[in-house]
Amino acid sequence: MRILKLACILILLLTLKTYGQHQSVITQDMERTIDSLFNPWKSSGSPGVSFAIIKDGKVISKKNYGFFDIENKKPITSQTRFNLGQSSAHYTAYALLKLEVEGKLSLGDDIRKHIKELQDINQVITVKNLLYGTSGIYDYQVLKSICGWNFTENFSQKDALRLVALQKELAFKPGTDYSEADVNFVLLAELIENVSGKSFKNYMEEDIFKPIGMTNTFIKADLNTMYQNVAHSYRSEDDRTILNNSGNTILGINNMYSSIDDLILWEQHLNNATGNDQKIIQKMDVIIKLNSGRTNSTSSGELTVGQLYGHKERGLFSTYILGSSSGHDSSIFKFPTQNYTAIALSNNGDGYNGYLGVISAHNILAKHFTEPETTNFDSINTKTLSKKQLQQFEGHYWDQLGELSREIKVINDTLRYVRTNGNVNPLIPLSNNKFQMKVQFDDKIYIEFPEDETEVMEFQYLGAEPIRFEKYTPEKYNKEELSDQFNGIYSNKEYAITYKAIADNNKLKLSNVKNGDINFTPITSILFSGDSWFLRSIEFTKDKNQNINGFYVKNNAIRNLWFEKVVLNE
Incomplete structure (x- = not known):
């Protein structure tokens, strides 16, 4: 599937210049060219995609291919609902700013004022720190895996709050650095609930979606609640399409479900907003800055308060947001100056469908791009x-x-x-x-x-x-050298997590009852690279006698999680 998509992209990049050099609306030739992007989804019995392009406020292309329920051969339509995954943060940010514009909270508020579970955190973290991703709170996604939660277990909003409440030391002083931690929006969902006096689900559905007419959009706060016309999620495994049954009830950063028709209504609302809504949107478009004034400039672009990344695509400014959750993928790509928006929702578990909107833009907006498709x-x-x-x-x-x-x-x-x-x-x-x-x-x-x-x-x-x-300089150890220095039991007190380290040939193996074995290869004399996504590296420290006394987990999401050596070499 992925190979076919890449092939389509390569072909289109060579042919897109044929059409649309001076077109401001879509033509039949352009429609046919864009339609060829969807060939991989046209095969019988496959998961599918829902797609729309909005230009100058009007829907100029809308497509639905494949099935939302393969087992019962139910085709995807413009009303089929998909989980937006991390794209949910865009709508959570809007809801938070709505409460701020209405005077119900201040971005300068200490979050402990609104979330009682965080009273034991000994530093001031503001609402703005959460919204900007500058709180220094550990990412719950990595932390829960280190603690032994597995993807088949339901992980709830309350579980995430309990993990945050146990954190004794922040990754950095709030406002001084940035970390892409989903936990910030989990906490914002809790805060919105406490400030609004409604459940997060009810507030989003009643105060945000319903007034816009998005009656087909909902927040899934309970795994046992069943909804109609929701796309099943799938994944590819050994050239087979398999139903993906995993899920969670994390809110604010996940579990907002919507259809292509409802998301079109949302984009039209953003373009036509007046009064307080217009004030909210203006705040959403602001580029995030640290206390020092430095912008959050990443390889994805510069992040806005509305959680869209801004960057230049072939010399043309664009913004986008991506989401992925248990086989559902979402993308919204915009070229604001050209009033172009492309939305894609899919359920095949490929992880990225944003190229549909970008490559379509290469066609429709061909005359606006100032840089070539490839570098000479x-x-x-x-x-x-x-x-x-x-x-x-x-x-x-x-x-x-x-x-x-x-x-x-x-x-x-x-x-x-x-x-x-x-x-x-x-x-x-x-x-x-x-x-x-x-x-x-x-x-x-x-x-x-x-x-x-x-x-x-x-x-x-x-x-x-x-x-x-x-x-x-790369370090190499033999089994005896590893055993002498690193074998032992390592424990983190806050989360009551214990790992056992044992030399295994020229590698170090960390074992945990829930997580099994994780293999680490030495990078330097004290730095090791792991083969697990949530423990990709650990850095050991030594006491005054040059004996190993523990290790830190240090990465963008968790920068100083300490494991002390509590049992000597075995």
Whole structure:
């Protein structure tokens, strides 16, 4: 399925210039070209997609393919409901700002004023910190997995609150940094409930959706409540389509269900809002900044208060939001200046359907783009560097928050960027220390080695704030060396989590009753990379006698979770 989609994209990128160079509305030729994007969903008996394009406030294309219920052969329609996943945050942000505009709360309020379960947190965290993603609260998604929750178990809003209430130390001082932690919007849902005097479900449905006419949109707060016309979720496994039965009752960042027709109403509401609604939307469009004034500039773009990322697509400013939950995927892509919005909802579990809106825009908005679909690397002004000059950059580099290891290596007289999965990209020298990565399409990725920091590599993607990688020398241990230093029992007191570390050949194995075995490979003498998504790295520390006394979990979501060594080597 995924291969077929990529093939469609490649073909379209070569043919889109044929149509729409001077069109402001969709033509039959454009419609046919866009329609070919959906070939993978047209096969008999497959999950499907619901899609719409809004231009200048009018729906110019709307498509539905595939089944929302394969077992009973029920086709997807414009009224079929899908879980929006993380895209739910956009609507939660709107609801919070509505309460603020109405004077029922202030963004400067201490969250402990509104959420009683958080009274024991010993730092001031404001409502604004939650909305901006600058609270420093650990991401519950990672934390619950470390604690042994598995994806087949229901994880509720109250469970998330209990985990947050146990946190004794924040990842950073609120307002000084940013972390993409879903927990912020889980807490905002709780706060909205407490301030509004209604359940989050009732407030969203009665005060947000119903006035707009979105009667087909709901919040699923109970797994046992059944709804009509809801898309089943599926996933691909061994070339088979399998029903995905997992779920949760997390709110604020998940479990908002809607249809393409209702989301069209929402977008039209945003475009035609007046009075307080207009004030809310103006606040939603503000770019998030830290206390220092620094924007949250990531590889996804700059985040707005409305939780859409803004970036340039082929030189044209666009905003977007993506969501994924248990086989359901959602995307909303906009080109605001051109009044273009594309919405895609699907249930095949592929994880990304946003290209449908972007590639359609390449067709409909063809005359507006200022940059080509692919970069002509032959036209770039390059700097000639000797092999010796290139070799000074060779080595292994580590990104602590992203938990990524990369290698820079000279191969056939060309400096190359090597990923752990084996993918290799040439680096084109632009100066003595700055390179552009050679990639497909129009992505602009730059690698720079700062002149004043010889052990650092900076990775910059799409104009985002550079990601720092620090150079390291790979460490190798044998079984005896690992056993002598690292074997033992490690415990975190706040969450009562215990892991047992045992040397296994040249790797370290961490075991937990609920999570089983996680294998760790040494990166440096004290830093290890794991094969689990929620424990991708741990960093050990030593006491004054140079004995291992514990380890930290350090990443973008959880930066200082401490496990103390409580039982010596076995």
